[in-house]
Amino acid sequence: MLITGIKSRPVYDELTPMPSGLRHVAAGQGSGGGPLVRLLGVMTPEQRAVTTVLYSVESFTGRNHLAEIEGFRTAGLQVFPSNVEAVEGLDALLAGTTMGTRLYLAGSEGFIGTSMQVATRYGLNRDEVLREHAGSFVRRVWCAHCSHYTENVSRRVFECPGCGRHLVVRDHYSGRLAAFQGVKADGEVPGEMPDDEELDT
Amino acid sequence: MTTAHTTAGTAAGTAAGAAAGFTPDESFTPEGEYRFENSREAVRRMPFPFPDDDYMYSMNLEPHVPAGDGALRAAFDIDEHYVSECRHRAQMLEELPGVHYPALPHMLEAQWDLLELIFESYARDFPEHFTLTKNGNEWRWENRLLGLDDTFTFGDPSTLPMDPMEYATRQAQGEFVVLEEKDGTLVIGAGMTTQRADYSLQFNLGMSFFEFHGPVPKLHEMGILDRALKFLLRMKPGHPVRRVNWSLTVHPRLETSVETLPDWAPDRAKVTPENAGDLVHLRIELQPLHRLPRSNAIVFPVRTYLVSLAELVEHAPDWAKRMHRALASLDPELVDYKGFHRYHGAAVAWLAQHDDGAPLDTGYPWNGGIQPGAV
Ligand code: HEM
Numbered sequence: 278m279l280i281t282g283i284k285s286r287p288v289y290d291e292l293t294p295m296p297s298g299l300r301h302v303a304a305g306q307g308s309g310g311g312p313l314v315r316l317l318g319v320m321t322p323e324q325r326a327v328t329t330v331l332y333s334v335e336s337f338t339g340r341n342h343l344a345e346i347e348g349f350r351t352a353g354l355q356v357f358p359s360n361v362e363a364v365e366g367l368d369a370l371l372a373g374t375t376m377g378t379r380l381y382l383a384g385s386e387g388f389i390g391t392s393m394q395v396a397t398r399y400g401l402n403r404d405e406v407l408r409e410h411a412g413s414f415v416r417r418v419w420c421a422h423c424s425h426y427t428e429n430v431s432r433r434v435f436e437c438p439g440c441g442r443h444l445v446v447r448d449h450y451s452g453r454l455a456a457f458q459g460v461k462a463d464g465e466v467p468g469e470m471p472d473d474e475e476l477d478t
Numbered sequence: 479m480t481t482a483h484t485t486a487g488t489a490a491g492t493a494a495g496a497a498a499g500f501t502p503d504e505s506f507t508p509e510g511e512y513r514f515e516n517s518r519e520a521v522r523r524m525p526f527p528f529p530d531d532d533y534m535y536s537m538n539l540e541p542h543v544p545a546g547d548g549a550l551r552a553a554f555d556i557d558e559h560y561v562s563e564c565r566h567r568a569q570m571l572e573e574l575p576g577v578h579y580p581a582l583p584h585m586l587e588a589q590w591d592l593l594e595l596i597f598e599s600y601a602r603d604f605p606e607h608f609t610l611t612k613n614g615n616e617w618r619w620e621n622r623l624l625g626l627d628d629t630f631t632f633g634d635p636s637t638l639p640m641d642p643m644e645y646a647t648r649q650a651q652g653e654f655v656v657l658e659e660k661d662g663t664l665v666i667g668a669g670m671t672t673q674r675a676d677y678s679l680q681f682n683l684g685m686s687f688f689e690f691h692g693p694v695p696k697l698h699e700m701g702i703l704d705r706a707l708k709f710l711l712r713m714k715p716g717h718p719v720r721r722v723n724w725s726l727t728v729h730p731r732l733e734t735s736v737e738t739l740p741d742w743a744p745d746r747a748k749v750t751p752e753n754a755g756d757l758v759h760l761r762i763e764l765q766p767l768h769r770l771p772r773s774n775a776i777v778f779p780v781r782t783y784l785v786s787l788a789e790l791v792e793h794a795p796d797w798a799k800r801m802h803r804a805l806a807s808l809d810p811e812l813v814d815y816k817g818f819h820r821y822h823g824a825a826v827a828w829l830a831q832h833d834d835g836a837p838l839d840t841g842y843p844w845n846g847g848i849q850p851g852a853v
């Protein structure tokens with residue numbers, strides 16, 4: 278079973294204003310505040326005036342860009358203590374939006390992935406969303422055996438909180454589940470583990 | 479390329495499945511102690527996947543036209559294991575609900591397309607076992623092998639006890655993955671996969687052609703994926719294509735999904751050069767792809783044939799020799815990917831005892847290539 282070098286991972290973009298947008302939603306988390314600040318900086322004042330910003334201060338690396346974001350005049354800023362709440366906030370916001378909305382996402386792969394699940398539910402097309410990865414490479418992992426989702430996994434081998442098995446994280450990514458695949462690490466011979474490593478790509 | 483010996487219409491009435499009889503009491507699970515065996519005829523009619531002594535991935539797609547009187551005669555082949563496999567499917571669906579049969583809601587039209595394709599094909603190719611009678615949209619379906627005589631309204635889900643795809647594929651041998659065409663690629667929208675070879679359909683649902691092939695080594699670099707996708711996107715209803723694939727499985731275990739890997743992967747460490755003949759099974763996958771007429775979806779069926787190395791030697795000695803050579807020379811990346819790194823040596827050593835090195839014909843058996851050999 279192939280663990281690394283699998284070609285199913287999303288390819289990320291760089292956030293730049295989408296001129297065709299009538300309204301903009303920019304959502305970020307932790308280090309993702311950096312790309313948001315850059316985006317807001319290159320928007321025209323007219324674009325900023327129709328941009329709603331959502332920011333979660335939850336961060337794996339400890340970066341917080343809230344003060345810089347607050348420096349921009351936008352249509353509104355919503356601040357959340359956690360990524361889960363920010364994604365819920367995005368859900369509520371998109372429920373009330375109209376055609377012509379453009380979405381910008383920045384942060385960890387897990388945050389971008391779960392936000393994309395919401396965006397897909399509201400029928401946003403791939404060309405109406407830009408995604409920029411920022412910060413650490415921690416992953417959201419789905420356990421193939423008990424279906425538990427673990428956020429912020431930073432090692433190739435970890436213990437699943439759902440079923441207690443040691444899982445190896447494959448580079449295989451499912452957009453629908455917004456997660457990488459975790460499979461029993463010592464499946465063939467108990468205790469015989471694959472090499473562990475930091476997930477830094 | 480294939481030479482067609484019969485047309486679908488004239489092929490009817492000479493079903494090999496009936497002649498061989500059915501073995502309705504088999505098991506493909508450890509709980510049922512893997513009560514499974516192939517008759518000589520069942521082995522010799524298989525779509526043997528090694529045309530040469532060396533094996534490598536290739537663009538092995540050809541028109542799916544009837545060929546020979548074995549597994550390639552019918553549009554969807556059934557054999558002596560049909561009844562047992564249908565029971566195994568029911569058992570798997572009950573044991574792990576939602577894991578083997580996920581379907582996205584917008585695929586309903588494709589589900590009816592698939593039901594029609596399977597039932598029409600079975601009724602045409604095996605009229606002694608299946609009858610489909612249409613009166614407008616009022617359909618009557620008789621499946622004598624499973625003892626069913628049902629009526630329903632085509633296109634009206636409320637007239638069936640379950641999704642049309644689930645209803646039809648619970649009565650079919652092999653797996654069925656349905657894909658929709660979207661943004662120039664094929665995206666998985668539904669699947670009945672109780673015989674998965676080492677992947678997760680829940681995980682793969684919604685993925686595109688390049689994404690779900692992500693774990694396969696070499697395919698991308700060899701340019702096969704690009705060409706295969708272009709080929710599939712040009713497919714038209716009524717012009718199916720097929721390919722074969724293979725792997726190895728320890729025990730005659732049909733269900734080897736990623737989800738249940740903790741249950742079956744330990745078997746890989748139990749193979750020795752002494753027991754490889756009985757434990758190691760060649761797993762042949764016959765994959766006939768069809769474009770569906772109303773939904774424009776594509777169905778990717780995987781009909782799986784399991785045969786132990788010992789059965790190959792006993793019933794198809796030339797195929798056993800060929801398999802020895804193909805396994806012995808197999809690219810290490812494919813050995814790893816297919817998951818038999820641990821017992822590759824044992825399987826080759828066991829087969830080596832039955833290979834005298836005689837030259838063998840090339841080509842697939844149904845195209846006039848390598849035959850099973852004299853017994
Ligand atoms: C659209 C229909 C198809 C579907 C749904 C499909 C699906 C799959 C899946 C799920 C796998 C396993 C990947 C994993 O390890 O996670 C696979 C493997 C593979 N596929 Fe496909 N496939 C399709 C068509 C094709 C075609 C047309 C070709 C080539 C012409 C092809 C070539 C392969 C090969 C070579 C492998 C590796 C098999 C092995 O070594 O055992 N596939 N496919």
